[in-house]
Amino acid sequence: MKFTEKTGKTVEEAVKNALEELKVARDQVEVEVIEEPSKGFLGLIGTRLAKVRVTILDNPEEKAVEFLSNMFKNMKLDANFKTKLKDNTLYVEVFGEDMGVIIGRRGQTLDSIQYLVSLVVNKERDKYLRVVLDTEDYRRKREQTLIRLANKLAQQVKIKKQDIVLEPMNPYERRIIHSTLQNHPYVETRSEGEEPFRKVVIAAK
Numbered sequence: 176m177k178f179t180e181k182t183g184k185t186v187e188e189a190v191k192n193a194l195e196e197l198k199v200a201r202d203q204v205e206v207e208v209i210e211e212p213s214k215g216f217l218g219l220i221g222t223r224l225a226k227v228r229v230t231i232l233d234n235p236e237e238k239a240v241e242f243l244s245n246m247f248k249n250m251k252l253d254a255n256f257k258t259k260l261k262d263n264t265l266y267v268e269v270f271g272e273d274m275g276v277i278i279g280r281r282g283q284t285l286d287s288i289q290y291l292v293s294l295v296v297n298k299e300r301d302k303y304l305r306v307v308l309d310t311e312d313y314r315r316k317r318e319q320t321l322i323r324l325a326n327k328l329a330q331q332v333k334i335k336k337q338d339i340v341l342e343p344m345n346p347y348e349r350r351i352i353h354s355t356l357q358n359h360p361y362v363e364t365r366s367e368g369e370e371p372f373r374k375v376v377i378a379a380k
Contacts (some may be wrong), residue, residue: 178230186225193229205230235296237266242295269310325355328377333361338378349375
């Protein structure tokens, strides 16, 4: 996290000096007083200035929205955002017209943008924050589609006793397939291959 240490005749003056250097408002920082000011003997000898450490508070929601706003502005897209920070996960919902362009084929563009937002948000963070980017309820719809697909293919494997290899999927989508079929009595799943071409295999038990 970005911080600076400054001095001043008073704590308030030291904080003001720090805010001017960091170019942020008072409510965007955390202040730690390292040394209180003292006048010393007869108010002259041994005078000690106040010293503070001012640290910019991390605001992942603002970082994400600022990054996406600039990106979509360059893409000539008018978008609004809704964010929620919960259980070490940042959820970002994008609203606007022509959002299909940011979803892409099977969500590949959306996944790529999500990855970039994650890089921006987690830069200089001590603890990793998961980012989930969504628009037009795509994630939920995709999850339902994958659950139906998993159950349909599992039935085929059960009947034909032949393995079925799915198309390459990202880790999130592979987890949906694995989770859906983890307690299936007749089939099992595994992942094969290297990223970004790693695939799920549904096989008979």
